[in-house]
Amino acid sequence: MTDSILFFFEVFVGGLLSGTMYSLVALGFVLIYKASSTFNFAQGAMVFFAVLSFCGFMEYGMPFGVAFFAVVLLMILVGLLTERLVLRPLMNQSEDTILMATIGLGFVLEGIAQAKWGVEVRKLSLGIGDFPIPWIADNLKLFISALDLTAGLVAFGMILLLTLLFKYTKIGLGLRAVADDPGAASSIGIPLKHIMLLVWSAAGVVALVAGMMWGARAGVQFALIELALKALPVLIIGGFSSIPGAIVGGLLVGAVEKVLEVYIGPYFKGGIEAWAPYMLSILFLLYRPEGLFGEKIIRRV
């Protein structure tokens, strides 16, 4: 009896922790959604681009920290160029136009990354093993991967940082104002281009961190772009515009898909993991379309 409870717990915690990986990817989407009210289809490509560049820099012989810093700068540059070449010419266009532009941007980033660094799958070692932590395994009899735990902690740290940034800094207030009404924000002198630059750079850095976590687990490869689409159910469940939503949504998706896979999967001959989150998101779309933490649409009548 205790064994089966322990096993459930292990599956559940494992799911939660792998869910933080989804949260990390979803976080990038939320940032851009807040500022432009658009789903950024290029986010997956940004993850791929960032982590592939990181691997490439490491291959040039840069130490870990230097390579990380270089990619952070690179992603800020990507944000700068995106603002200047894509967003500014499209300013005042509809959200759909910008949505289409992000699809194009995604292809461009994928293309550049592959042209520069090649297409082969790379291994990324962060020095953290993807195997159970012995201490926890011995004392609590839970098998929890060190990589999962690290990803969880990193995700938690990033969320804390971003939440503080939005809640308590001036630029955070500017961002929230732009998220509510870009026209009114610009009428009182909040420069939209600064906000866009900030958001795209932050999304780039988040993409790098997410890419490193995923890359360490699954290898740095093109499939990362598809993985990033898992963020869609995460966002539908958590709410597109909410940072806590991205986190809780990710955890929920991770836990639900693992638990369902283990307990119900056998009846379907496995493979539930791939579609269960999407089913869950359909339920949310039907009964709670703004998601768990999404901002309710306030409208006076």
Add this chain to the structure above:
Amino acid sequence: MEKDCKNILEVKNIEVVYDNVILALHNVSLKVPQGKIVALLGANGAGKSTTLKSISTMLASERGKVTKGSINYDDKVINNQTPSEMVGFGMVQVLEGRRCFGHLTVEENIIAGAYSRKLSRGDLNQELEKIYSYFKRLKERRKSQAGFTSGGEQQMVAVARAMMTKPKMLLLDEPSMGLAPQLVAEIFNIVKMLNEKEGVSILLAEQNTNIALKNSDYGYIIETGNVMLEGSAKSLLGNDKVKELYLGISKGKRLNFRDAVKDNEKKINKAH
């Protein structure tokens, strides 16, 4: 208008076109003397908002363009500036329909107005207190989410937020829209006080001709993108045409707009 008074804003014969095809303003000229309140009056679609937006350069965000004429503000030619540059020059527009940041609190909304200024924490609090001294109602509601406050309070938030940019010139677009008469009076009182105590020059677009003229120094009436009539607020309030068409008072009795137009048509037909 006194002759020696400097004009902070001069609009000369502007024509405005939206989307390269829709002609919204034909020929609008107006002046705002430093420290005065000027009312821009007219019906729906007359071009009041377009005039204000061409001055504040918010027009570009709606794909509109000033194609003829010139705008001079504070000895600068207004041409290709962005709204945030205009805020830097001390000009701010309160957009039609209040446009509060609904998910931010009332206080956050007001603080957002100071975004373009570099203020220390202490200075910011001082500015806030000053704003609250005009908008006492907002101080009580400072922690409420702006989206859930009443229409009148939202209009006050919008004006307070704009005042936080420390403007020399305030453009108000229909502050009375959708508000109860009592609240309209309250808001116009505050606007008048801001003008007197802070010395801010004001150009306000209004459909509510009566209250706008009672609180202004000078007025322009525009119709289908042209200035039809201008004069001191007092002279406009006494003008027969204005009384008939905009105040609904004719020969001592009240008439509605439609009757006034019919009367006018009759006169025109007779003249033919």
